[in-house]
Amino acid sequence: MTPTTAGSRSRATAVARLVLRRLAFAVPVLFLVAFGVFLLAAASPFDPVYQYYGVQILNASAADVADVRARLGLDEGVLAQFWGWFTGVLSGDLGVSRSMRQPVARVLAERLPWTLLLTVTGLVVAVVFALVLGTVAAWRQGGWIDRVVTALGHALEGIPPFVLALLAIALFSLGLGWLPVAGLTDAGSALSIGQVVEHLALPALVLGISQSPWLVLHVRQSMLSSLSQDHVTGARARGLGERVVVLRHALPTALLPFVTLIGARIPELVTGTVLVEEVFSWPGLAAAVVTAATAVDYPLLAILTLVATAAVLLGSLLADVAAVLLDPRVSADG
Amino acid sequence: MRGRATGARVRARLWGSLGTLVLVVLAALIVPPLFGSGSTVHYEAIRLPPGWAHPFGTDSSGRDLFVRSLAGLRISLLVAAISAVVSTVLGSAVGVAAGALGGWSDRLLMRAVDAVNAVPHLLLGIVIVSLYRGSVVAVMLSIALTHWATVARIVRSEVLSLRERPYIDAAISGGASRLRVLYRHFLPAVVPQAALSAVLLIPHAVWHETALSFLGLGLPPHMASIGNILGDGRSAVLLGAWWLILFPSLLLVATTLAVSGIAATWRDRVVPRRRSELSL
Amino acid sequence: MTTSLATLTLFGAGCSVPSKPGGDGADSMLLADGYEPDSLNPLLGYAHAGAAKFYDGLMAFDGKGSLLPALAAEPPVADEDARRWTVKLRGDVTFHDGTPFDAEDVVATYRAAIDPAYASTISSNFDMLDRVEALDPHTVRFDLKYPYVPWPARMVLGIVPAEKLAEPAPLTNSELNTKPVGTGPYQLVEWRQGERMVWRGNPDYWGGAPAIGEVTVVFATDDNTRAQRVRSGEFDGTVLPPVLAERVGTDSYRTVHHDTADYRAITLPSTHPVTGDPTVRTALNLAANRDGMIDALLGGHGIPGHTPIPPSMDRYHEPTARFAFDRKRAKGMLDAGGWRPGPDGVRRRGGQRAEFTVMYFADDSLRKQLAVAFASDAGEVGIEVRPAGVDRTEAASRIGTDAIVLGGGNPLDPDLQMYDSLHSSVIGTGTYNNPAQYRNAAVDAALDRGRHTTDSARRARYYKQAQTAYVADPGLVYLAFIQHSYVMRTGAWNGYEPVIEPHTHGTTWGPWWNVEDWTPQR
Numbered sequence A: 001m002t003p004t005t006a007g008s009r010s011r012a013t014a015v016a017r018l019v020l021r022r023l024a025f026a027v028p029v030l031f032l033v034a035f036g037v038f039l040l041a042a043a044s045p046f047d048p049v050y051q052y053y054g055v056q057i058l059n060a061s062a063a064d065v066a067d068v069r070a071r072l073g074l075d076e077g078v079l080a081q082f083w084g085w086f087t088g089v090l091s092g093d094l095g096v097s098r099s100m101r102q103p104v105a106r107v108l109a110e111r112l113p114w115t116l117l118l119t120v121t122g123l124v125v126a127v128v129f130a131l132v133l134g135t136v137a138a139w140r141q142g143g144w145i146d147r148v149v150t151a152l153g154h155a156l157e158g159i160p161p162f163v164l165a166l167l168a169i170a171l172f173s174l175g176l177g178w179l180p181v182a183g184l185t186d187a188g189s190a191l192s193i194g195q196v197v198e199h200l201a202l203p204a205l206v207l208g209i210s211q212s213p214w215l216v217l218h219v220r221q222s223m224l225s226s227l228s229q230d231h232v233t234g235a236r237a238r239g240l241g242e243r244v245v246v247l248r249h250a251l252p253t254a255l256l257p258f259v260t261l262i263g264a265r266i267p268e269l270v271t272g273t274v275l276v277e278e279v280f281s282w283p284g285l286a287a288a289v290v291t292a293a294t295a296v297d298y299p300l301l302a303i304l305t306l307v308a309t310a311a312v313l314l315g316s317l318l319a320d321v322a323a324v325l326l327d328p329r330v331s332a333d334g
Numbered sequence B: 001m002r003g004r005a006t007g008a009r010v011r012a013r014l015w016g017s018l019g020t021l022v023l024v025v026l027a028a029l030i031v032p033p034l035f036g037s038g039s040t041v042h043y044e045a046i047r048l049p050p051g052w053a054h055p056f057g058t059d060s061s062g063r064d065l066f067v068r069s070l071a072g073l074r075i076s077l078l079v080a081a082i083s084a085v086v087s088t089v090l091g092s093a094v095g096v097a098a099g100a101l102g103g104w105s106d107r108l109l110m111r112a113v114d115a116v117n118a119v120p121h122l123l124l125g126i127v128i129v130s131l132y133r134g135s136v137v138a139v140m141l142s143i144a145l146t147h148w149a150t151v152a153r154i155v156r157s158e159v160l161s162l163r164e165r166p167y168i169d170a171a172i173s174g175g176a177s178r179l180r181v182l183y184r185h186f187l188p189a190v191v192p193q194a195a196l197s198a199v200l201l202i203p204h205a206v207w208h209e210t211a212l213s214f215l216g217l218g219l220p221p222h223m224a225s226i227g228n229i230l231g232d233g234r235s236a237v238l239l240g241a242w243w244l245i246l247f248p249s250l251l252l253v254a255t256t257l258a259v260s261g262i263a264a265t266w267r268d269r270v271v272p273r274r275r276s277e278l279s280l
Numbered sequence C: 001m002t003t004s005l006a007t008l009t010l011f012g013a014g015c016s017v018p019s020k021p022g023g024d025g026a027d028s029m030l031l032a033d034g035y036e037p038d039s040l041n042p043l044l045g046y047a048h049a050g051a052a053k054f055y056d057g058l059m060a061f062d063g064k065g066s067l068l069p070a071l072a073a074e075p076p077v078a079d080e081d082a083r084r085w086t087v088k089l090r091g092d093v094t095f096h097d098g099t100p101f102d103a104e105d106v107v108a109t110y111r112a113a114i115d116p117a118y119a120s121t122i123s124s125n126f127d128m129l130d131r132v133e134a135l136d137p138h139t140v141r142f143d144l145k146y147p148y149v150p151w152p153a154r155m156v157l158g159i160v161p162a163e164k165l166a167e168p169a170p171l172t173n174s175e176l177n178t179k180p181v182g183t184g185p186y187q188l189v190e191w192r193q194g195e196r197m198v199w200r201g202n203p204d205y206w207g208g209a210p211a212i213g214e215v216t217v218v219f220a221t222d223d224n225t226r227a228q229r230v231r232s233g234e235f236d237g238t239v240l241p242p243v244l245a246e247r248v249g250t251d252s253y254r255t256v257h258h259d260t261a262d263y264r265a266i267t268l269p270s271t272h273p274v275t276g277d278p279t280v281r282t283a284l285n286l287a288a289n290r291d292g293m294i295d296a297l298l299g300g301h302g303i304p305g306h307t308p309i310p311p312s313m314d315r316y317h318e319p320t321a322r323f324a325f326d327r328k329r330a331k332g333m334l335d336a337g338g339w340r341p342g343p344d345g346v347r348r349r350g351g352q353r354a355e356f357t358v359m360y361f362a363d364d365s366l367r368k369q370l371a372v373a374f375a376s377d378a379g380e381v382g383i384e385v386r387p388a389g390v391d392r393t394e395a396a397s398r399i400g401t402d403a404i405v406l407g408g409g410n411p412l413d414p415d416l417q418m419y420d421s422l423h424s425s426v427i428g429t430g431t432y433n434n435p436a437q438y439r440n441a442a443v444d445a446a447l448d449r450g451r452h453t454t455d456s457a458r459r460a461r462y463y464k465q466a467q468t469a470y471v472a473d474p475g476l477v478y479l480a481f482i483q484h485s486y487v488m489r490t491g492a493w494n495g496y497e498p499v500i501e502p503h504t505h506g507t508t509w510g511p512w513w514n515v516e517d518w519t520p521q522r
Helices: A003-043 A049-058 A062-072 A078-090 A104-139 A144-157 A161-175 A193-227 A230-237 A242-264 A266-280 A285-294 A298-326 B007-034 B065-101 B103-118 B121-131 B136-163 B166-173 B178-214 B226-239 B243-270 C002-014 C103-114 C223-231 C242-248 C278-287 C290-297 C327-336 C365-380 C392-398 C414-422 C441-452 C456-472 C510-517
Strands: C028-033 C059-061 C067-069 C084-088 C129-136 C139-144 C186-192 C196-201 C214-219 C237-240 C253-258 C263-267 C302-304 C347-349 C355-361 C384-390 C403-408 C476-482 C484-489
Touching (some): A003 A078, A003 A298, A104 A285, A104 A298, A144 A193, A144 B243, A161 A193, A161 A266, A230 A242, A242 A266, B065 B226, B121 B178, B178 B226, B178 B243, C223 C237, C223 C242, C237 C242, C242 C253, C242 C484, C278 C327, C290 C365, C290 C476, C355 C365, C355 C392, C365 C403, C384 C392, C414 C441, C441 C456, C484 C510
Parallel strands (some): C028 C214
Antiparallel strands (some): C263 C403, C263 C476
């Protein structure tokens, strides 16, 4: 048996153990979150019968309203409602969204792909920005690029994504007319890759830029410290070219904490997505959060909260798995 | 940011931030009361561009945007400060309890912290406000209940590092009760950390409130707050009334950056050890 | 990334989408709506004021304030006290699914509207309906609990096939909510919720197949998004707030503003120590700057409102029933009524400070602006009004004691517009039925007579009397009838006819209320 196969086997075991442990952690957390959302809903003064009626509540008599309440099962206690919902979820029935008037499962199926498309593209934009700008800034520390990148990074930390989105619309859509304002396709156009790419550009860019300052500053930081490490100075001393030193020696060392950081920033990515989808009318799950919240639609709200929580847990798991795979020194026990 | 920034630059950042903050806060305290909080509707002054009479222009109900933005900033800052303090107190209590008690209580409390941290803050905040729509308390709760977990974790690790110190051992072996150790040694020791956390939380809290109000889920919509003003201003882009977005955003960004700048300087000076954890 | 792209292609392949982009073909049309119906079931309130594209009522609105027979072969016939109505049905009509339309469908629809087992949300509109029976396959008889002359205005309810109502269960899960089957000029091809709806002309429509064979309605709730997209030329038309509509309705678009019966009013609860005082009520009506609000908040596109009847319902409108904008007189009245200015500028009488709260729906920005403007106007005469943004539950629980910005209206009949808002007998029968508990014997009497009188000239006189009696003793502050504003593409179609609109608006009303009669210009 060669040392490499032994190493990869033990690494595989390490990854498997990591995944199992995270799963054991995720289940109670998800349960707690679901229950927490229901408890909050129970304490709320909002009456979901208004969602059923919509504007027709204007004409409804008190007796009719009471009748509808009883028929919809809204008079049951919150524990009963929670239990009914929870057992339903376990058996694959996610319930019916009152604000969308369709099964929650269908809302998920129709909207999740668009949200994934937006967030993944946004994340890729942010990562590319971070790696390129962070590396260049660290490499030329103190130079004008470094100063501009650092200053912009700090300034962007203070600008909420929705302000960025409004400015981007004002500039690129209304001012220059380069990109469409909102939606998934031009109204009436067929759903085509070209259309979607065109409509994706602005929201993904805004999302990516709003997420990048932390990543850029972080990459710059870890590049600075890795550039001063022994093996890098050693490589320089051996007379290797600057490019090779930076890309082959310094960058890989800096990459490891960066991967973990990306995992840790999934919550902010979700937050950014909520705001960006709302401003750009992107038909994704995050925009549905706002709709569901406005309508106090708990079946949908609870599932969306769970999906977001699962995304956060999955994100940090993936980052840790990547870290284990990338770096032989990281043990999977941490 | 971490790199040994030269003394001159640190000082420039500190004084710049302090100056901005003092200016903005003073304006927010003094200006709105002088002009009736900018709530009188002027039917004949709808969406006037910035000029001598209205330095920031007027909004869609003819209200002076300068006065209204400052009134909004005042409310946003007040909401943020109160929520940051509540959140810090809550987080510190949990952190000290977990760190000092250890064992099962520690594990249980930390699981709760993990659960809260696993849900994106804005999403959890949306869930909370959506159920108690339109009240200031709901917005504060929404901020406080989502941000305490970060503070709890920082404070707990501070307590854990304190436990290693010899004087604590001495106190415990000297027969001091757990509660006494907690009071006399742990609580005072975490105060600087906690106070710093509160300040660091303020920009996050302002941001959270603004985002909620912008989505129409935050403070009552007629109330002046930066988020409400920006939410109202969404149509401004198309009507050509750029001032309705520009000035309130500038005010917001300047204030949050100033607070972060001060907090960052403080962090580097007072508690240089735990820099990475404090970037919240 | 790869996965989402794969799903994307999958989605692309799976959907049917209109073949032509908007505006290219004159036989198809692309509209944007700010409001998406929750359900397409008439029994859950879809298009309850008529103009339901997928359905026909027995009667239909002619756009100017009268009713025409639709599925009815001729206007309904009433007995002399207007309690028994008989209607003959058309014999040549089929539903979209090919099944023939007959009396059974009418009976099933109206029975479902009043049977609690179906949990219909419009049952209160049919409170007067006692029984409905088929006399033969093409004749239906309605028996009412009390004489009700405006009954034909209730007959705009869309008729659904009896088979879809076979089971008496709550309609929440009814198939009709998302897959409407009616007799209307259009049938639904596709509804991607939150995104778009595609209608295709019904080739077998009894009124003739529509020349515009395909209508796509895109849903974009945000006004600004819609306006921006119209400006980039994406849509053939949309509904917008007046100021935005004026801004984008240029070049190849025109902006139209339709008169409505859609009022906005501030309720003044009778039980409140301040708003219950007749002096305060009249003073507030004099203090409200209606023209100012309309000019500033609606860009001039509204008509001052003083009573529930708008000038556009001109047969029933009493022009002298109005309030002048007169702050001086308002202040004088308050002084004379014992409300003296206090040290803080707010009036007091005895220990009572002249203050009250006006609620508005937090998600409605026009109502918010009206509440803020009304508060500002009331402040000018020394009455402190505090706006409060509320959701519908909170509004319902506080509506008896706190004022609220109210909206509503239906131009089909003055009874629909006045009775449920002002008659004392409806107090307590529904959240928004006379919520401020207004009581005035003269108004009650006139409204009752209007309900029972068949002679149309005498009937109109009663409604005018009711308005005069109301203005002498106001119970609300009617502020304005807001015009509904639309942007539409010019030079592509003939057939546009202005219409007087109800509270409901969007693309089923507006310029497109009669889109089935439009023809391409080319």
